[in-house]
Amino acid sequence: MRSTHSVALDRLDMRILEALQQNGRLSNVELSELVHLSPSQCQRRRQKLEESGVVKRYVAQLDPERVGLGVMALVSVSLDKHSEKIAEEFRSAIIEYPEVLECWGVAGDADYMLKVIAPDLKAFADITLHRLLNLPMVSNVKSNLLLQTLKSTTELPVRW
Secondary structure (H helix, E strand, O other): OOOOOOOOHHHHHHHHHHHHHHOOOOOOHHHHHHHHHHHHHHHHHHHHHHHOOOOOOOOOOOOOOOOOOOOOEEEEEEOOOHHHHHHHHHHHHHHHOOOEEEEEEOOOOEEEEEEEEEOHHHHHHHHHHHHOOOOOOEEEEEEEOOOOOOOOOOOHHHHO
16 A cells, blocks of 8 residues: 655665656666675565555656657636635546646645646647646636646655
8 A cells, every 4th residue: 555655765765766766667677786795685675665655656758759740838826716626626627637647736826736738739729728627616817828848757865
């Protein structure tokens, strides 16, 4: 069972996590050599990190432009009313949009911030103007198109 609480991690766990963030396809033998542990010790630690939920899953990172997704934006969404029911309805709608890569509840001018991807501006406009704004609980949508990537990483700074 996965825990939602912080897990006590030592220096070796951190080295394993750093290596896995750089290459999640490392075999256990390769990983054990990188972190200077025996394969059996490394496998036990890796399994503990996976079972505790520290390692959530392994994925392949795709290049959006090479798969035809050239427009990315941060979209702020404001709701007209606030209640647990409305928030759940919004969440249920948003998880059905594959173009929404991430969605965060935020404090500030908007209620939610979305990371949205689309093949082109026409498709992006369709998502924002015809799908998001047509959700009954949405009162306002503002978009910021991303023009240039200065930094993009999924690696967490686990070494403190």
